[in-house]
Amino acid sequence: MNAFSESVSVALNLIAQADAALWQIVALSLRVSTTACALGAGFGLLLGAWLAVARFPGHAVVVGVLNTLLALPSVVVGLVVYLLLSRSGPLGSWGILFTPTAMVIAQSILVVPLIAALTRQLVTDALREGGDELAAMGAGRLLSALLLLAHARLAVLTVLLTAFGRAVAEVGAVMIVGGNIDGVTRVMTTAIALETSKGDLPLALALGIVLLGVVAVINLAAGLLQRRGQAALPLTAGAAA
Amino acid sequence: MSGLPPHMAPALAGSAAQPAAPLLLALQQAGVQFGAQAALRDITLQIHRGDRIALVGANGSGKTTLLRLLNGLLPPTSGQRLLPAGGRPPITAMLFQRPFLLHFSVRRNLQLALWLAGVPAAERAARVDGALQRVGLQAKAALPARSLSGGQQQRLALARAWAVQPDILFLDEPTASLDPSAKREVEQLIDDFGQAGMALVMSTHNLGQARRLANRMLYLDAGRLLADLPVDDFFHRTDLPPEAAQFLKGELPWT
Numbered sequence: 436m437n438a439f440s441e442s443v444s445v446a447l448n449l450i451a452q453a454d455a456a457l458w459q460i461v462a463l464s465l466r467v468s469t470t471a472c473a474l475g476a477g478f479g480l481l482l483g484a485w486l487a488v489a490r491f492p493g494h495a496v497v498v499g500v501l502n503t504l505l506a507l508p509s510v511v512v513g514l515v516v517y518l519l520l521s522r523s524g525p526l527g528s529w530g531i532l533f534t535p536t537a538m539v540i541a542q543s544i545l546v547v548p549l550i551a552a553l554t555r556q557l558v559t560d561a562l563r564e565g566g567d568e569l570a571a572m573g574a575g576r577l578l579s580a581l582l583l584l585a586h587a588r589l590a591v592l593t594v595l596l597t598a599f600g601r602a603v604a605e606v607g608a609v610m611i612v613g614g615n616i617d618g619v620t621r622v623m624t625t626a627i628a629l630e631t632s633k634g635d636l637p638l639a640l641a642l643g644i645v646l647l648g649v650v651a652v653i654n655l656a657a658g659l660l661q662r663r664g665q666a667a668l669p670l671t672a673g674a675a676a
Numbered sequence: 677m678s679g680l681p682p683h684m685a686p687a688l689a690g691s692a693a694q695p696a697a698p699l700l701l702a703l704q705q706a707g708v709q710f711g712a713q714a715a716l717r718d719i720t721l722q723i724h725r726g727d728r729i730a731l732v733g734a735n736g737s738g739k740t741t742l743l744r745l746l747n748g749l750l751p752p753t754s755g756q757r758l759l760p761a762g763g764r765p766p767i768t769a770m771l772f773q774r775p776f777l778l779h780f781s782v783r784r785n786l787q788l789a790l791w792l793a794g795v796p797a798a799e800r801a802a803r804v805d806g807a808l809q810r811v812g813l814q815a816k817a818a819l820p821a822r823s824l825s826g827g828q829q830q831r832l833a834l835a836r837a838w839a840v841q842p843d844i845l846f847l848d849e850p851t852a853s854l855d856p857s858a859k860r861e862v863e864q865l866i867d868d869f870g871q872a873g874m875a876l877v878m879s880t881h882n883l884g885q886a887r888r889l890a891n892r893m894l895y896l897d898a899g900r901l902l903a904d905l906p907v908d909d910f911f912h913r914t915d916l917p918p919e920a921a922q923f924l925k926g927e928l929p930w931t
Contacts, residue, residue: 565776568776571769571846572769573794582788585780588779589779
C-alpha cells in the first residue's frame with residue numbers, strides 16, 4: 436500500500452511537471468488514434484450508410500459478419516496487419532512495419548467495423564422515421580442515407596468518439612505492429628504494459644491516469660452530445676442563413 | 677357513370693373536375709400486393725388539374741398505400757400508373773401526418789427540398805422567402821426546424837411543398853395530430869393551395885374537413901375503390917354502395 440501511494444504521488448508529480456517523455460508518449464497516442472479514427476470514419480460511415488440502404492443477395496450475411504467484427508480482438512488485427520506488412524508479407528516492400536503509420540493502419544481496421552455497424556443502425560432507424568418523406572422529395576436511397584448522416588450528426592459524432600475511445604485504449608494491435616520503440620512507436624497503452632513489467636510503476640501509473648482522463652473526457656463529450664441531441668439543436672441555426 | 681356498363685366502372689363514379697381540365701395522373705386497374713395480402717385491388721382513377729380529392733375509408737382500407745402508389749413511392753404489383761403522354765411529368769409533393777424535418781434550420785430544410793427537386797440554385801432563395809411568407813414563418817427562418825411547435829412544423833412542411841410548386845399535392849391525414857387552432861391554420865393553407873391551382877389528394881378521417889376542402893370523394897374499403905363521386909353526391913346520394921353508406925352512417929350518426 437505504501438509503495439502504491441508513493442507511486443501515485445510520483446505519478447501525479449510527473450503529470451504536474453509535464454514530464455517531456457510522458458507527454459511525447461501521450462501526444463503520439465492521440466495523434467495515432469485520431470488519424471486512425473479519421474480514416475476509419477471515411478470508410479466506416481460510407482459503409483454503414485450504404486449497408487443501411489443496399490439490398491443484395493448475402494446482405495444479411497455481410498451485416499452479420501460486421502456485427503461479429505464489433506468484438507474483433509485487437510491482437511488479431513495486429514497479427515493480420517503484421518503479416519501483411521512484414522518483410523515477407525505482400526505489403527512488405529512498403530517498409531512501414533514498426534512505424535506510427537502501421538499503427539494507424541491497424542487501428543483504422545479495428546474501428547471500421549465499429550463505426551460501420553453503429554452507423555448502419557443509426558441510418559436504418561432514421562430511414563424508418565423519414566425515409567418515405569425524403570423519397571417523396573426526390574432523394575434516392577443512398578442520398579437519403581447520406582443526408583440522414585448530416586441530420587444525425589451528433590449521434591455520428593458520438594459513434595466516432597466511441598471509436599476513438601476503443602482505439603486509444605487498445606494495446607494488442609499497436610504493440611504488435613508498432614513494436615513499442617522508445618520515442619518512435621511507444622504509446623500510452625504499450626508504455627504502461629512495458630513500464631509495469633519493468634517495475635517503473637510511477638510512469639505506468641501516470642500514463643494510466645492520463646489515459647483514463649482522455650477516455651473520461653471522451654465519454655463526457657459523448658454524453659453531453661447525446662443530451663444535446665435530445666433537445667433541439669441550435670448548432671446550425673446561424674450557419675444556415 | 678350511367679353510360680358505362682358495370683364491368684367498365686369498378687367504382688360508383690362521377691366526375692367533379694372540369695371536363696376540359698388537363699389530366700395529371702391516372703391509375704389503370706392498379707393493385708398492390710404485400711406478400712400474400714392484397715393492399716389495393718383493381719384501382720382505376722384519374723386526377724385532373726383542379727381536383728381536390730378526399731380519400732376516406734376505415735383504418736387499414738388502403739388510403740396511405742393508395743397515396744404512396746399515386747406518388748410513385750410504391751410500384752403497382754398489377755395494373756399501371758400512367759402519366760399523361762407528351763409534356764413533362766407532373767411535379768408532386770407529399771405532406772405526412774407528422775412531417776419529417778431534418779436537424780437543420782427552417783431555411784435550410786426548404787433549401788434542401790428545392791435542391792432535391794432540382795430547382796436551380798439561382799431560384800432557390802426567392803422561392804424559400806416566398807414559401808416562408810406564404811405560411812407565415814419568415815420570423816422563424818433561422819430557428820432549428822425541430823424547435824417549432826407541431827402546427828408550425830406542419831406549416832413548414834406545407835412551405836416545403838409550396839416551394840417546389842407541385843402540380844399535385846398528396847396529404848396523408850395532414851391535421852390528425854394537431855390541436856384545433858393549428859388544424860384551422862393548416863386547413864386554411866391547404867384550401868389556399870387548392871385555390872392556387874394545385875390538385876389535392878388528401879386522406880382524412882374527418883368528414884367535415886373532407887367536405888370543407890374537397891370537391892371529390894373517394895371511398896376505399898378493404899383495398900377496393902367503391903365510390904368516386906363529387907363531394908355533394910357522396911353525402912347526399914341514396915344509392916351509395918352499402919359499405920360506403922355504412923361508413924357514412926358510422927361517421928355521421930346524426931344524419
